[in-house]
Amino acid sequence: MIELGQGTAAPAAADLIKEGTEASFMADVVEASQQVPVIVDFWAPWCGPCKTLGPMLEKAVTEAKGAVKMVKIDVDRAQSIAAQLQIQSIPTVYAFYKGQPVDGFQGAIPQSEIKAFVDRLVAQGGGAPGGEEDGLAEALQTAEDMLAAGQAEDAAQVFAAIAGEAPDRAAAHAGLVRAHIAMGDLEQAEAILNGVDASISHAPELEAAHAQLQLARQAADAGPVDDLRARVEADPDDHQARIDLAKALHATGNTEEAVDQLLESFRRDREWNDGAARAQLFTLFDALPPQDPVALKGRRRLSSMIFA
Structure with missing residues (x-):
């Protein structure tokens, strides 16, 4: 498989x-992704687009200087893994972090999109250069503290000021979205998300804010917890009732039990309604901070079910 670019790799590329x-x-993937994001390139020697995509991925991974890693899987030699991940065409690329698939795409894409894909993973893994060690970082923290203290309107003003001064600060726009969600102004929150520049629209902070907005909209339609719990107890295989119960639990602040209910639905029938339980789990995980213990535990449990 020299054709995938090993001949031009830097000496440290083997790592x-x-x-x-x-x-x-x-x-190589599940355990290694506990430390840094791992990109998995599903390919085959007979696949022409794979031979184009592979070196482009390698280039972007090498330029990330250790902030991400890459594993190449020949689907002809790893049919079981390909089946578990439902690989239906190649090239297919998945990114794993903390043992969980977090991003991906199918088909050959331009180098610019590959770089954006890798940059998102670098940021999610905490390896992005630069950080926020400047004067605006303190203002961002102040706004976050206000929001945590329930002072959503004051926080929104600070976030808006930072976003105006530094339009490329995804954290400021995301904070502004979350402040409007806290104020119950979901339409304005969505307008802010739709208005961010395309260059930062896929930043992890904004992806998380988008997930929180989705959950907030679901909360408005969530039914009574007791009624939904009774439906699930009467019929444990009523997946719609169980997923609705998870939404209602999250709306009342019981995120851990919401995750438990979704994992149970996934355990019983992972394919129900096109994988609705798994999709809802991803939304919940995306809305939580990367190191949130509920998210970490839930991701580990989901991974163990997928790869059991």
């Missing part, structure tokens, strides 16, 4: 880019 197998998948 960043490797060939994976079914036997090494848990160690």
Whole structure:
């Protein structure tokens, strides 16, 4: 598989880019992604677009200087893994972080989109250069503290001021969205999300804010917890009732039990309604901070179910 670009790799590339197998998948991908995001490139020697995409991915991973890693999986030699992840066409690329698929795409895409994809993963893994160690970082923290203290209107003013001064600060726009969600102004929150510049629209902070907006909209339609719980107890395989119960639980602040209910639905029938339980879990995980213990525990449990 020299054709995928190993001949031009930097000397340290062996630590960043490797060939994976079914036997090494848990160690190379699931376990390694506990430290940094891991990109998995599903390809085959007979796939022309794969041979174009592979070197482009390698280039972007190498330029990230260790903030992400890459594993190449030949689907002809790893049919079980490909089936578990429902790989239906190649090239398909998945990104794992903390043992969980967090992003991905199918088909060959331009180098600019590959770079944006890798940059999102670098940011999600905490390895983005630069950070926010400047004067605006203190203002951002002040706004976050206001929001946590229930002072949503004051926080919104500070976030808006920061976003006006530094339009490329995704954290400021995301904070402004969350402040409007806290005030119950979901239309304005959505307008802010729709108005951010395309260059930062996929930043992890904004993706999380979007997930929080989705959950806030669901909360408005959530039914009574007791009624939904009774429906689930009467019929444990009523997946719609269980997912609605999870939404209602989250709306009342019981996120951990919401995750438990969704995991139980996934355990019983992972394919129900096109994987609705898994999709709802992703939304919940995306809305929580990356190191939130509920999110970390839930991701680990979901991974163990997927790769059992």
